[in-house]
Amino acid sequence: MMQAVSRQTLQRLPDYLNCIKSLQEKGILTVSAKTVAEILGLGEIQVRKDLASVSTGGKPKIGYVTTELIKDLEIYLGYHDSRDAVLVGAGKLGRALLSYGGFKEYGLNIVAAFDTKGEEIENDSTYSKIMSIDCLADLCRRLKIRIGIITVPSAYAQEVCDMLVQNGVLAIWNFAPTHLHVPANILVKNENMAASLAVLSQHLSKKLLEEH
Amino acid sequence: MMQAVSRQTLQRLPDYLNCIKSLQEKGILTVSAKTVAEILGLGEIQVRKDLASVSTGGKPKIGYVTTELIKDLEIYLGYHDSRDAVLVGAGKLGRALLSYGGFKEYGLNIVAAFDTKGEEIENDSTYSKIMSIDCLADLCRRLKIRIGIITVPSAYAQEVCDMLVQNGVLAIWNFAPTHLHVPANILVKNENMAASLAVLSQHLSKKLLEEH
Numbered sequence: 001m002m003q004a005v006s007r008q009t010l011q012r013l014p015d016y017l018n019c020i021k022s023l024q025e026k027g028i029l030t031v032s033a034k035t036v037a038e039i040l041g042l043g044e045i046q047v048r049k050d051l052a053s054v055s056t057g058g059k060p061k062i063g064y065v066t067t068e069l070i071k072d073l074e075i076y077l078g079y080h081d082s083r084d085a086v087l088v089g090a091g092k093l094g095r096a097l098l099s100y101g102g103f104k105e106y107g108l109n110i111v112a113a114f115d116t117k118g119e120e121i122e123n124d125s126t127y128s129k130i131m132s133i134d135c136l137a138d139l140c141r142r143l144k145i146r147i148g149i150i151t152v153p154s155a156y157a158q159e160v161c162d163m164l165v166q167n168g169v170l171a172i173w174n175f176a177p178t179h180l181h182v183p184a185n186i187l188v189k190n191e192n193m194a195a196s197l198a199v200l201s202q203h204l205s206k207k208l209l210e211e212h
Numbered sequence: 213m214m215q216a217v218s219r220q221t222l223q224r225l226p227d228y229l230n231c232i233k234s235l236q237e238k239g240i241l242t243v244s245a246k247t248v249a250e251i252l253g254l255g256e257i258q259v260r261k262d263l264a265s266v267s268t269g270g271k272p273k274i275g276y277v278t279t280e281l282i283k284d285l286e287i288y289l290g291y292h293d294s295r296d297a298v299l300v301g302a303g304k305l306g307r308a309l310l311s312y313g314g315f316k317e318y319g320l321n322i323v324a325a326f327d328t329k330g331e332e333i334e335n336d337s338t339y340s341k342i343m344s345i346d347c348l349a350d351l352c353r354r355l356k357i358r359i360g361i362i363t364v365p366s367a368y369a370q371e372v373c374d375m376l377v378q379n380g381v382l383a384i385w386n387f388a389p390t391h392l393h394v395p396a397n398i399l400v401k402n403e404n405m406a407a408s409l410a411v412l413s414q415h416l417s418k419k420l421l422e423e424h
Contacts (some may be wrong), residue, residue, distance in 0.1 A: 010414055014406035018366050018389045025367070040391045078413040096308040106409045146416050154230050155237070170419045171412040177230045179252045187415035189408045194226035196401045197318045200383040201290040202222055203399035204358050207382045 009050045014106075015040055016051065017073040024066045032063030079107045085173075086145050088160045089152030090115035090130045093175055097151060110149070112139055133163075140167035147171050154178035161188075221262045226318075227252055228263065229285040236278045244275030291319045297385075298357050300372045301364030302327035302342045305387055309363060322361070324351055345375075352379035359383050366390035373400075 005013075019039050023031055033048035040047070048058075055072035057064050074080060087094055090113050097103075098113055113130045131139070139145070148164035150157050150172060157176035164172060165186055172188045174180055177195075180188050217225075231251050235243055245260035252259070260270075267284035269276050286292060294316075299306055302325050309315075310325055325342045343351070351357070360376035362369050362384060369388035376384060377398055384400045386392055389407075392400050 007411060010410050011404070011407035014389055014404065014410055015391065018406075019391075022367050022390075041393065042391075077410050078417060083413060083416065092312050092314045096312040099311065100304050100308040102304045103405075103409065106406055107413065108409055146420070147412060155234050171415050173408065173412055177226055178234075179227065179254075181253065185419065187412065189411050191403075191405070191408060192223070192226070193315075193403070194230075194318055195223040196385065196403060197315070197320055198222050198226055198289050199219060199401050200359060200385055200399065201295060201319065203383050204295065205290060207397065208358070 005050070005053050009053065012042070012050055013054065013073055013077055016047070017070065017077065020066060020070055020073070024070060029066055030063050031066050031069060033058070035063070077106070079105070081107055082109045083107050083147055084109050084111045084143060084145055085147035085149055086111060086136070086140060086164075086169075087113040087149040087151060088115075088133070088136065088164070089150060089156075089176075090117075091151065091153070094151035097149065097175075108147070111143060111145070136163060137167045140164065140169060145169060147173065149173045149175070150180075151175045217262070217265050221265065224254070224262055225266065225285055225289055228259070229282065229289065232278060232282055232285070236282060241278055242275050243278050243281060245270070247275070289318070291317070293319055294321045295319050295359055296321050296323045296355060296357055297359035297361055298323060298348070298352060298376075298381075299325040299361040299363060300327075300345070300348065300376070301362060301368075301388075302329075303363065303365070306363035309361065309387075320359070323355060323357070348375060349379045352376065352381060357381060359385065361385045361387070362392075363387045 016036060019036055020031055033051055034044050037044040037047040051064065051069070052058060054076040055064060055069050057068045057072065085108055087098060087110050094113065098110065103110065114133045114136050115130055116133050146169055148169040150160055152160050154176050157174065157178045158180055161172055161180045161182065165182060170186060172180065172182065172186065173191065174188055175191045177192055182188055228248060231248055232243055245263055246256050249256040249259040263276065264270060266288040267276060267281050269280045269284065297320055299309060299322050306325060310322065315322065326345045326348050327342055328345050358381060360381040362372055364372050366388045369386065369390045370392055373384055373392045373394065377394060382398060384392065384394065384398065385403065386400055387403045389404055394400055
């Protein structure tokens with residue numbers, strides 16, 4: 001049975017995994033919480049606690065066997081179970097995510113993409129998987145899809161979200177820069193690039209003012 | 213002179229802008245903090261305070277003139293000043309971001325992309341802007357580039373980050389799932405898709421267990 005961890009811990013686990021994998025690539029056979037903490041610039045106690053919550057392999061003075069800790073982290077993060085997802089909105093961002101293809105490493109498998117302009121795009125060989133939004137309900141139910149990725153314009157995001165939830169989706173990855181209302185058992189994870197850009201831009205304005 | 217706002221406020225501003233723009237599209241001429249708060253599911257006092265820090269146009273009982281508030285938010289967020297950036301790492305994710313093209317709306321202009329395999333890719337018409345990493349220093353200095361986007365594999369991210377900082381970059385948008393060490397005056401904004409996927413995946417595991 002998996003131990004429950006806080007969302008903060010959970011979000012750090014992929015960083016640990018990456019860090020430990022790069023140590024493995026350098027031929028390092030055992031790894032301690034202290035080493036990981038130093039590389040990532042985190043507190044040692046926090047890292048020790050986080051790692052202990054996903055792996056029982058830690059030994060005093062030795063640490064963890066690198067390969068085993070990697071396996072435990074990957075299992076905990078579900079990278080070995082493939083998660084089927086659908087993507088709704090095949091505009092610029094949606095197509096970029098479809099063409100990315102790197103989510104498979106994390107166990108996410110985009111099985112279909114939908115757009116209002118389904119038929120038009122279906123003839124385009126590059127995006128052969130894009131279907132009309134009219135097929136969404138049927139496909140989600142038939143394939144028991146539990147993850148929906150929303151990349152439609154803000155104005156349509158809530159409507160798409162409702163449609164996904166009605167058809168069995170339990171977790172929404174929302175790239176539309178808008179707030180979504182969902183029932184309590186549904187998780188929404190917002191990916192807000194505009195917010196990130198605002199932070200970068202503001203820092204720049206401040207620094208450039210200082211320069212003058 | 214722009215009023216300083218907290219990072220939390222700053223990250224909410226693009227959401228306000230989007231919300232108010234969609235109200236404008238519906239023909240709504242004035243907008244109150246209360247309306248925005250209700251749509252976004254935020255506290256009214258917070259929204260009132262946030263909006264007051266970027267616009268002086270708010271009037272009791274009437275609220276803000278929609279077009280003016282949009283203008284004030286866009287100016288504050290720097291969407292009217294174009295920010296030149298370079299992208300380093302033209303792998304799957306880098307190419308996806310380059311093909312996205314939607315950052316221009318937020319004032320971000322990717323003027324060049326670099327990769328170790330610069331020459332090979334230069335012949336590919338789709339990615340005509342990808343140059344060899346050897347040209348990075350010269351180009352960043354010549355064009356006074358202040359924003360760097362990192363999409364290289366984790367193992368190379370720190371090296372690329374150091375190179376950008378040495379050549380005048382002040383703000384780093386880091387898509388590599390690794391922690392970067394930078395001088396105090398440099399801002400790093402991490403975009404951690406793996407962490408987001410971990411949160412989604414974990415929620416799903418929990419809900420699917422409950423179903424059985």
